Amino acid sequence: MSFFSGLFRTTYPINLTGFTDWHCHILPGVDDGVQNMTDSVAILKAYEDAGIAEVWLTPHIMEDIPNTPESLMKRFKELQECYRGSVKLNLAAENMIDSLFLERLEKNDLLPIGNDGKTLLVETSYFNAPMKFSETIEAIKSKGYFPLLAHPERYNYLDSLEDYRRLKAQGVLFQMNLMSLTGHYGPVVKKKAEELLSEGMYDRAGSDLHRKEHLDIIRRMKISSSQKNVFNRTFSITTE
Numbered sequence: 523m524s525f526f527s528g529l530f531r532t533t534y535p536i537n538l539t540g541f542t543d544w545h546c547h548i549l550p551g552v553d554d555g556v557q558n559m560t561d562s563v564a565i566l567k568a569y570e571d572a573g574i575a576e577v578w579l580t581p582h583i584m585e586d587i588p589n590t591p592e593s594l595m596k597r598f599k600e601l602q603e604c605y606r607g608s609v610k611l612n613l614a615a616e617n618m619i620d621s622l623f624l625e626r627l628e629k630n631d632l633l634p635i636g637n638d639g640k641t642l643l644v645e646t647s648y649f650n651a652p653m654k655f656s657e658t659i660e661a662i663k664s665k666g667y668f669p670l671l672a673h674p675e676r677y678n679y680l681d682s683l684e685d686y687r688r689l690k691a692q693g694v695l696f697q698m699n700l701m702s703l704t705g706h707y708g709p710v711v712k713k714k715a716e717e718l719l720s721e722g723m724y725d726r727a728g729s730d731l732h733r734k735e736h737l738d739i740i741r742r743m744k745i746s747s748s749q750k751n752v753f754n755r756t757f758s759i760t761t762e
């Protein structure tokens with residue numbers, strides 16, 4: 523790229539080489555994500571092509587999709603048998619904050635995310651905050667876990683930066699969906715993601731991939747020059 527073309531360039535393609543995907547629904551046939559082993563293996567091959575190094579498989583656990591850690595581990599072993607490629611596979615869960623979650627938290631029957639086993643990926647309804655949200659965050663922390671909120675930019679009940687700052691002050695980590703920045707979930711979510719990113723509030727990034735097309739969208743995405751640093755520093759994603 524010449525000096526002058528660089529000066530006038532406003533967006534940059536991202537390079538996923540070495541990236542860790544912290545949120546996806548690739549474990550087959552257990553939730554609303556990928557439905558069969560053949561598709562899961564094909565998607566992991568596409569991850570290899572994109573240079574992605576590691577992935578946390580995060581199937582839903584919620585009252586409507588009552589997966590158990592035990593049943594998910596069994597399915598995970600089956601996937602490990604079928605996929606022998608270079609992407610490092612890890613199993614966790616995306617835990618909906620509902621009464622099933624509170625029961626599992628009480629029994630410590632959970633699938634944490636991250637190598638230290640001390641973080642829990644949690645989600646809530648898109649429309650309403652869970653009852654006693656703040657108390658639930660404290661309960662998670664008192665069990666020795668850090669709560670990592672999946673796609674905070676997608677919740678309608680979180681609106682102002684102040685709402686987000688309150689959660690951060692309570693010790694909640696934020697995981698951004700990469701597709702939020704593309705407008706995939708609409709302009710409001712895109713704007714919130716841009717704001718949270720520019721405020722440096724995200725701790726992790728993930729695809730939240732439910733099907734192969736989502737990876738194609740992410741591979742085509744472009745980011746602004748002001749987003750380059752935070753992508754590199756926080757998510758280990760470089761630009762080409």
Ligand SMILES: [Fe+2]
Pocket residue numbers: 545546547616672730
């Ligand atoms: Fe998800």
